[in-house]
Amino acid sequence: MLAAAGCTTTGPVEVISIDEAQGTQENISSLTNVIRNNPNDPKAYNTRGSAYGRAGEFNKALADFNKAIAIDPNYYQAYANRALVYRGMGDLSAASNDYNKALRINPRYDVAYIGRGNMYRQAGQTNNAFNDFQAAINLDTTDPRAYNNRGLIYQTRGQHKLAIEDFSTAISLSPSAPLPYSNRGLSYLAQGDDENAFADINKALDLDKTIAEAWVNQGLVYEKRGELTKAKRSYAHAARLDPDYKPAKDGLARVS
Structure with missing residues (x-):
């Protein structure tokens, strides 16, 4: 039962975590004004592309990321952001290519390792996913997703002590994120610690009942x-x- 509940899903596509994503649907018009005044600024296109990605307007997001990359072919953040949109569209091959490009330009870009790791986990390639999360952690990332998602892999391997350590680190980095609590609760349950399991799972539900x-x-x-x-x-x-x-x-x- 625990194995079935723990890690069979990949979670929502992380469009909301697009790097440099400052925009939402409400300020797309203001970002468009920025682009109108700065038509050769790749960051402006990247930021608006992120806003479109958050709003689920993937084709518009792709167009903006393409423009940002055309202006600056070394803009590694735009490659990683475009990869995330490709993941949302189900095109894992294109996503992989973009993550690889981002990492060739900047081998220390933790966001790309985490994004590619999530893509690998989505595809069931857990060893590759683990290696990417580990690479991000080796770079001293402060992104809780690296620890939470490495913890999920430890969990599927039955290494619950290590999983609990990773989920705890993710919680320390982002105390208001519900999933690491729920995930840690499942590993506590697997270890027979019902009390801590129940406390963690209820904490997750207090943070987000959906x-x-x-x-x-x-x-x-x-x-x-x-x-x-x-x-x-x-x-x-x-x-x-x-x-x-x-x-x-x-x-x-x-x-x-």
Whole structure:
């Protein structure tokens, strides 16, 4: 049950984490004015591309990143940002090419290692993903995703002590991010530490009640305790949030 719930999903595509993403849909018009006044400024296109990416307007984002790269072919941030949009569009080959270009230009760019690692994890290439997260950590990254996602790989390998250490580091870097709490709770549960598991999972839900994985993990704790009615309620809530989330459906099947 723990293996099924822990790491079968890759999480949402991280468009909201596009590097240099300062814009949202609300200020795209102001960014357009910046570009109108600075038509040869690659950073202006990169920033607006990031805003389009946040808004899910991938084709417009690609056009802006293409323009930024045309102006400055060594703009490694734009390559990494464009790669993230390609991931969102499901074009992992193009994403890989762009991450590789970014890292050739700047081999110390931790964001590109993390992004490429997430792409590898999405594709099921966990060893390659692990190596990229490790590379970012070796560069002393302060991005919590590197630790959280390396922790997920430790978790799938059954190395829960190491996973807990990584999730704890991710939490220290971003205390308001819910997923590392939920993930750490699952590893505590795997170690038989129900009390800490329940505390972490409930903390994740306090921070964000829309995460199906956290509701499933809460269900697992209740199920382990034999509180099947409560477990069923948690699994059902997860299934309402994400009707295609298999661990939620499997949990409901077990306790119904």
